[in-house]
Amino acid sequence: MIVPNVSLSGCTRTNSALCAVAGDRNLEASYRTSLSPTGNLIVAVCLGFIGTFGFLNNLLVLVLFCRYKVLRSPINLLLINISFSDLLVCVVGTPFSFAASTQGRWLIGKSGCVWYGFANSLFGIVSLISLAVLSYERYSTMMGPTKADSTNYRKVALGITFSWFYSLMWTLPPLFGWSRYGPEGPGTTCSVDWKAKSANNVSYILCLFVFCLIIPFLVIVYSTLLWQ
Incomplete structure (x- = not known):
């Protein structure tokens, strides 16, 4: 027998199978566009x-x-890091949302949704932090000595490493209980849960907004204005 509108909060041992079916239906509905x-x-x-x-x-x-050595300058390494992270989005992100849009529903389940949300958040933040590092590096170069510095490669490598570790620091928490990754928008993409109003989720969203958007943006603006 099928009973509609089952409340998952009232599940007991006697109706656990029915609640499981209802939970599956609710989960499936959340992944439809x-x-x-x-x-x-x-x-x-x-x-x-x-x-x-x-x-x-x-x-x-x-x-x-890779082909032309003349392009392998320190500043171009940062541009390559941005291109690499953007390329990864096109490889591990866009194809799944494209397929979901053609079918009208998310196709690779809850685990795939979590992976999609994590990967795209990671690569997006890497690109943004890399832009901030690039802006500050240009500012430092213009304000510092004009003589070429052989340590620039080391500094840029540290900047690239920082962009990845910093991004991981802010994209791993939802995998361990501070907020979560789930469906967003029309239901054909996944990201951080922007809608939940719990303190756990709101605190993460605010920190993500400040440390992964506002601060990098201010660094870019500050460096650009002083550079000019």
């Missing part, structure tokens, strides 16, 4: 365009960097 077929088609076309050209452009940058 809220857009119309036309809306999904438009999103799929945009994602296909962005994913294809993003992949080709960033791949071209990496190929040129």
